[in-house]
Amino acid sequence: MKIAILFSAGRHAASGRPAPVPVELQAIRLARELIGQAAGDAAGDAAGDLSGDAPGVITGFHAGPDAGPLKDALGHGLSRLVQLSIGAQDDPLPSLAAALGAERFDLVLAGRSGQGGEDAGLLPYALARALGLPIVADACALAAGPQPGTLSLEQALPRGARRRLILRLPALITVHPAAPAPLPFAFAAMRRGMLETREGVPAPRAAGEVEERAYRARPKLIAKSAAGASATERLKAATEAASSGGRLLVDPSPEDAAREILAHLRQIGVLRH
Amino acid sequence: MSRLRRDPRMERAAHRIAGTPRPRFDLAAASAATSAATSAAPGRLRRDPRGEERLALVPGTPRRRLDRTQRVALAPAGAVPAAAMAETAPRLVVIAEPAYLVAVVPDAPGGRLTPHDRQVIGAARLLADAGGGAVLALVEMPGEDLAAAGVDRVLGLPVAGYDPEAKAALLHAVLDGLDIRHALLPESADGADLARRLAALTGEALFAGAESLTAKAITRAAQGRRIEQRRAPPRLITLAADASAPHGGAPHEAIPVVFALPTLAPGAILSAEFVPADPASVGLDEADFVVSAGNGVHDFTAFRALVAALNATPGASRMVCDAGLMPRAAQVGASGTVLDARCYFALGIAGAPQHLQGVARCEHVVAVNTDLHAAMIERAGLAIVADAQKVMPALIDALTGAGAAEAQP
Ligand SMILES: Cc1cc2nc3c(=O)[nH]c(=O)nc-3n(C[C@H](O)[C@H](O)[C@H](O)COP(=O)(O)OP(=O)(O)OC[C@H]3O[C@@H](n4cnc5c(N)ncnc54)[C@H](O)[C@@H]3O)c2cc1C
Numbered sequence: 001m002k003i004a005i006l007f008s009a010g011r012h013a014a015s016g017r018p019a020p021v022p023v024e025l026q027a028i029r030l031a032r033e034l035i036g037q038a039a040g041d042a043a044g045d046a047a048g049d050l051s052g053d054a055p056g057v058i059t060g061f062h063a064g065p066d067a068g069p070l071k072d073a074l075g076h077g078l079s080r081l082v083q084l085s086i087g088a089q090d091d092p093l094p095s096l097a098a099a100l101g102a103e104r105f106d107l108v109l110a111g112r113s114g115q116g117g118e119d120a121g122l123l124p125y126a127l128a129r130a131l132g133l134p135i136v137a138d139a140c141a142l143a144a145g146p147q148p149g150t151l152s153l154e155q156a157l158p159r160g161a162r163r164r165l166i167l168r169l170p171a172l173i174t175v176h177p178a179a180p181a182p183l184p185f186a187f188a189a190m191r192r193g194m195l196e197t198r199e200g201v202p203a204p205r206a207a208g209e210v211e212e213r214a215y216r217a218r219p220k221l222i223a224k225s226a227a228g229a230s231a232t233e234r235l236k237a238a239t240e241a242a243s244s245g246g247r248l249l250v251d252p253s254p255e256d257a258a259r260e261i262l263a264h265l266r267q268i269g270v271l272r273h
Numbered sequence: 274m275s276r277l278r279r280d281p282r283m284e285r286a287a288h289r290i291a292g293t294p295r296p297r298f299d300l301a302a303a304s305a306a307t308s309a310a311t312s313a314a315p316g317r318l319r320r321d322p323r324g325e326e327r328l329a330l331v332p333g334t335p336r337r338r339l340d341r342t343q344r345v346a347l348a349p350a351g352a353v354p355a356a357a358m359a360e361t362a363p364r365l366v367v368i369a370e371p372a373y374l375v376a377v378v379p380d381a382p383g384g385r386l387t388p389h390d391r392q393v394i395g396a397a398r399l400l401a402d403a404g405g406g407a408v409l410a411l412v413e414m415p416g417e418d419l420a421a422a423g424v425d426r427v428l429g430l431p432v433a434g435y436d437p438e439a440k441a442a443l444l445h446a447v448l449d450g451l452d453i454r455h456a457l458l459p460e461s462a463d464g465a466d467l468a469r470r471l472a473a474l475t476g477e478a479l480f481a482g483a484e485s486l487t488a489k490a491i492t493r494a495a496q497g498r499r500i501e502q503r504r505a506p507p508r509l510i511t512l513a514a515d516a517s518a519p520h521g522g523a524p525h526e527a528i529p530v531v532f533a534l535p536t537l538a539p540g541a542i543l544s545a546e547f548v549p550a551d552p553a554s555v556g557l558d559e560a561d562f563v564v565s566a567g568n569g570v571h572d573f574t575a576f577r578a579l580v581a582a583l584n585a586t587p588g589a590s591r592m593v594c595d596a597g598l599m600p601r602a603a604q605v606g607a608s609g610t611v612l613d614a615r616c617y618f619a620l621g622i623a624g625a626p627q628h629l630q631g632v633a634r635c636e637h638v639v640a641v642n643t644d645l646h647a648a649m650i651e652r653a654g655l656a657i658v659a660d661a662q663k664v665m666p667a668l669i670d671a672l673t674g675a676g677a678a679e680a681q682p
């Protein structure tokens with residue numbers, strides 16, 4: 001199986017220094033474990049031998065002026081990284097579309113959203129459209145599907161729920177932070193990994209109508225009370241969400257109370273039996 | 274209460290004899306002047322603290338309790354309540370000839386709007402009301418809470434199962450066919466995915482994860498939250514959670530509209546299966562249904578059995594965690610975990626402000642407490658004044674009884 005992983009030029013969440021994006025490093029692990037599974041050996045073993053005659057290859061792609069800190073991805077278990085040279089302000093989409101279109105990949109993995117650039121998470125969708133691939137978001141586990149040419153994946157949903165999908169390949173999949181943590185960094189693996197530089201497709205971006213300024217954290221609107229309300233009312237607004245009318249039973253028998261509670265829980269749909 | 278408040282200083286000033294270098298007062302003389310002064314300046318009415326206290330007294334409790342919010346009908350009930358009544362009577366807002374449409378695509382799992390959906394509809398109302406537009410909700414299953422949330426028009430999107438590609442294609446058709454100035458989606462798991470598919474289909478710019486929104490300007494964070502981007506609202510917008518207030522005014526009409534939707538070929542997803550979270554292992558901040566014990570619960574074996582029977586995540590108040598009866602990780606509240614659950618079931622919890630902050634985002638609250646006046650009882654959608662030790666076994670019996678009854682036939 002041929003897998004491509006897209007790497008963006010990230011910045012560290014706390015320090016702001018150039019660094020790989022964690023979720024893209026998690027994608028390396030998902031890809032390695034998928035290939036390891038196909039070869040019938042444990043993922044841990046697959047992490048040990050890097051570029052040998054594995055039943056699949058994983059290639060990283062980055063479109064940007066230089067690979068910089070993305071060399072770290074080689075230490076986290078990637079065997080080959082291709083850097084497509086474009087200007088710092090260029091659009092990476094045409095370069096990536098050309099490079100991925102030239103070789104046929106069964107699976108393309110990307111991060112959920114970048115960290116340090118536009119951070120909109122739009123690139124994978126635009127790329128999937130350019131390549132004519134179906135896209136599925138927020139994978140946190142991958143496995144071979146029941147039939148050849150299919151993939152079974154788990155999609156992370158809020159509140160710890162999952163959705164198990166079976167999907168026809170080739171496809172583009174974005175990885176969710178709930179996926180397993182990246183493989184540990186190994187310096188020797190980084191030295192051994194291959195870094196290849198190719199010319200990208202220059203695509204200057206049109207200037208948008210977006211105005212940029214330093215970020216200012218805004219208070220989250222949890223609940224708002226009327227201006228000039230008393231302290232009690234403001235506290236109430238902060239502690240009470242829209243409460244739903246409210247039914248009050250005073251001193252029912254325990255059986256009545258239990259029946260009422262269960263009926264209410266079933267009605268709001270949290271109790272499924 | 275009827276008597277006027279006296280102002281001794283003013284009364285004294287009325288007795289002052291003018292024109293003398295030292296202040297002199299003739300208290301006997303000018304009683305007429307005094308009465309004239311008091312009638313000219315009516316002053317404040319005298320308060321009657323005892324009478325107010327009598328009104329605030331909650332009847333029928335062994336301990337003396339005062340309720341200063343005065344839910345007990347207040348004496349001077351003149352024209353004010355009539356005006357308030359007229360205010361609260363549900364008037365339907367009708368926008369017959371909208372200048373344009375603002376589309377909203379709520380997640381609405383199972384046809385029920387989430388709090389995030391309501392905020393997105395609130396933001397759409399803001400954009401629509403700025404220029405006489407109407408809010409159009411595009412939903413898979415039209416629910417009945419759309420009107421109260423502030424929706425003018427409803428259009429159903431017939432999508433079978435989980436097929437975001439088909440849903441995006443239908444939305445694309447609607448965006449092309451109707452006069453839609455803005456389309457708003459929640460920046461939630463499904464909403465974010467759908468918005469990006471739509472952006473890729475239409476080739477338009479998407480303003481992803483907006484954190485503040487007005488009719489003139491909209492902002493979002495970029496470059497790892499170092500930069501704030503700001504512009505006039507474009508057509509495609511996704512809104513972050515808690516960035517906009519839900520619609521709080523009168524309900525809108527939410528009438529269905531007809532639109533010929535295209536039929537679509539099936540996508541690449543062969544099957545989709547929903548796997549609910551395991552409540553025992555999911556973290557408290559991610560849990561959907563939390564059952565919580567407070568100082569009023571003494572029987573923790575029954576409590577654990579109840580949590581397992583209800584298939585919920587266990588929580589506790591600080592009193593219980595401090596006593597070591599539940600792990601610290603289970604503490605709900607300001608210094609514990611702030612929940613994001615849909616339903617919170619509080620057993621024997623008084624509802625201190627520090628605790629209520631932790632459940633502020635819960636949509637439904639059920640409380641069992643022996644104290645009628647506990648804050649938790651007031652917060653709850655279903656409140657039961659009873660002993661938790663008696664209700665817990667009854668609940669377990671009802672649940673296992675129901676399970677056994679289902680297993681028999
Ligand atoms: C800085 C600070 C931070 C705090 N942070 C938190 C926090 O994060 N989370 C938190 O929970 N608390 C927090 N607290 C503590 C909080 O103020 C309260 O003390 C605590 O929440 C009270 O817990 P409780 O309701 O379980 O106990 P109590 O106040 O003792 O209330 C027990 C309730 O159970 C009822 N009851 C008694 N017997 C029965 C029975 N048999 N059946 C049914 N009901 C019965 C009583 O009527 C009463 O309402 C904080 C306090 C401070 C000062």
Ligand SMILES: Nc1ncnc2c1ncn2[C@@H]1O[C@H](COP(=O)(O)O)[C@@H](O)[C@H]1O
Nearest residue numbers: 006008063092110111114120121122123
């Ligand atoms: N210049 C780039 N080169 C390669 N992949 C990229 C690039 N920019 C973004 N990506 C991929 O697209 C995902 C989403 O990025 P973004 O749309 O910038 O939030 C990232 O996690 C990467 O996987």
